[in-house]
Amino acid sequence: MNKFSKLAIGLACSSVLLFGADIYLSDNTKVPNLTMKNTKLSFKDIEGYQNYKIVATHFRKDKNEIRYILANPVAYNALRADSKVMPNGSKVVKIGWSVNDMSSFPSALEANKIQRVEYMIKDTTKHKESDGWGYARFVKKNGKYQAWGGDPKSCVACHASVKSNNALFTKFQKMF
């Protein structure tokens, strides 16, 4: 091995060490400037959510929607550790897609169009009336997002049925 190949290998190894933890391309697409009229929670509160980690996948049979549940680092660590209390600053995001048959293999389904992005954000001071969680939903129609106009009390009421699990239906899905 000559001096140059040694140098090249050295450089490659050190760049893996230096940058190895950050090799994904990140998605920093700006989210639209939309705010829920009742709670004043905005889409911007979860800006960068495309880079959160997936903690669970659900399929809603009646809505025919596949849902990915993503968590910011605070929520991810708490869910992974099966924490009984989700810390303030936790953000749990759900993306729902319609599904259609995969054209190259019709007995498989594939995600088609985003129907909604919704989230829960934990702040026990700001949202003390609703078990510490703030709820927001943004629906996508004809390629454009809009803030859902309904009453977030309905979110709180349904999620109350899983109060013993931090008001979350999601359970951390292990990938191994």
Ligand code: HEC
């Ligand atoms: C009638 C019951 C019901 C209502 C109303 C409801 N949800 Fe949920 N939600 C669920 C169920 C069931 C799941 C788990 C299955 C899934 O992912 O769709 C869920 C999952 C979620 C998740 C992922 C975390 C978790 O708890 O698993 C978020 C975020 C969420 N809902 C936000 C909202 C928001 C925001 C609203 C109101 C705009 C809302 N939900 C209204 C039943 C409900």
